[in-house]
Amino acid sequence: MNLTILHVSQPVDGGVARVVTDLVQGQRVAGHRVLVACPQGGRLGREAVAAGAEVLHWPARRSPGPSVPGETRRLRRLVQAAAPDLVHLHSAKAGLAGRLAVRGRLPTVFQPHAWSFAAVTGPLARAGCRWERYATRWAGSVLCVSEQERLDGLAAGVRADYTVVPNGVDLRRYAPAERRAARLSLGLDLSGPLAVCVGRLCRQKGQDLLLAAWPAVLRRVPTARLALVGGGPDAQALAAQARALPEPYRVRLTGDVPDPRPWLAAADLVVLPSRWEGMALAPLEAMAMARPVLLTDVPGAREQLPPAHRAAGLIAARDPAALTHALAEALADPLECARRGGEAREWVTARHDVRSVVARVSELYQKSIGDGQPPSRVPARI
Structure with a gap:
């Protein structure tokens, strides 16, 4: 079954951007329609286009703050227009705005790429834990890239349907060199x-x-x-x-x-x-x-x-x-x-062959769509 997949990401550089681009490339080869919502600038937009994705401009700051309500509204409109079968949210900011925008009305996968509460201490860390405990209701699956990341989520009280898929690398691109x-x-x-x-x-x-x-x-x-x-x-x-x-x-x-x-x-x-x-x-x-x-x-x-x-x-x-x-x-x-x-x-x-990562993520998508989450296509209002 060919799907329409919407990836939402902030950041647009570094390892997260590479992971998203690798998924886009593999999913396009499999025949899926793939969209990426992300801020302008950085590498993700242009590399996702080169991999075959449709890129949607989603202005979003990296850190949470007063911009979140506006970012959430803009993302909700993008989701409505894109009409995806599944939304895949990458990292903390997309996980925040995306779960607020969709609220579980579409099959949703959240991938932390490291928990937000691990980056801070004190009140901010406690607030991050409280948010993740609450927002897990709006993700059909939390996709972790390591078993320790999953255990850290559980230790923080984040009860979710976890799937662990370690990161992978394109072995043809990254090969031994002299x-x-x-x-x-x-x-x-x-x-x-x-x-x-x-x-x-x-x-x-x-x-x-x-x-x-x-x-x-x-x-x-x-x-x-x-x-x-x-x-x-x-x-x-x-x-x-x-x-x-x-x-x-x-x-x-x-x-x-x-x-x-x-x-x-x-x-x-x-x-x-x-x-x-x-x-x-x-x-x-x-x-x-x-x-x-x-x-x-x-x-x-x-x-x-x-x-x-x-x-x-x-x-x-x-x-x-x-x-x-x-x-x-x-x-x-x-x-x-x-x-x-x-x-x-x-x-x-x-x-850690990236092709096995793409295959396992595809299995997760099929499970998320088939496990009683809403079927394909976003409703007129979400």
Whole structure:
């Protein structure tokens, strides 16, 4: 059965945008009509169009606030005009406005991509938990990208029909590549060990923690280099933090890049010291390119690593000493990094092929439509 599927997303960059685009591509190949409602700017709109989606302009800020009622009204009108069989809401803001707009009158899948209450503390975290407990009535299924994300939802009192589908990667696009050629293309030193961090420059991804640990890493591995690949709201602050490091700090901030694959190929080690996640996409892409990863032990990280890599590849979140030690140990042994990279490619190939993700999400859609949620087509008023 061919469906009309409406994805709603804010943000429009980073891993969430990549996940949505991969779903669009797979769903279009399967013959479905796919629409994406998202703000203008960023990559999602243009990449979704290239993948075959119809893109609907949905102005929405990333954070909640006074703009929510207007965003909800606009989204309700888009849903009415699109007449989808199913709505798939991505991340906290789309989950907020989308569930308020649709209120369960259409089959609805909500995908947190990391719980909103994990990003804050105090009253905001408590308010986020209360909202998620209440709003779960308006989603036929909550789609988590890791088992730990599901457990965190349950621990917060969010009772829902959960489905866990780990993130995947396009193994044809992210394939092993020759390190020397990648470094030549980027104008990098050919011999020194290189750590690369790919991700949105923001508090969540922890690049500030990485920069704080870097001088101690250089004292143990003086030839090491670090590249922060990506753009984001903390770009200026991180650039200032890097400039304040003692010379030679050997750090390069690339800014946003159209394609991170050359940087992943150039790396000896890919590091992501996140404060919270659902299951980060960049480490999967790195492992698909046969590069080992170093991650903080946040939701999704342990599950996406080969069991044999967890001792060396996982550290406690917000532990500068552990980050320094693990970085220095890995960068001092490029041969071991290369060995772990080969194993990582085999692991991702067996467990994180994006085609299996698309198939499992399709099964969830069919179940959501067939489990007594309203049948296809939005009513005249919702």
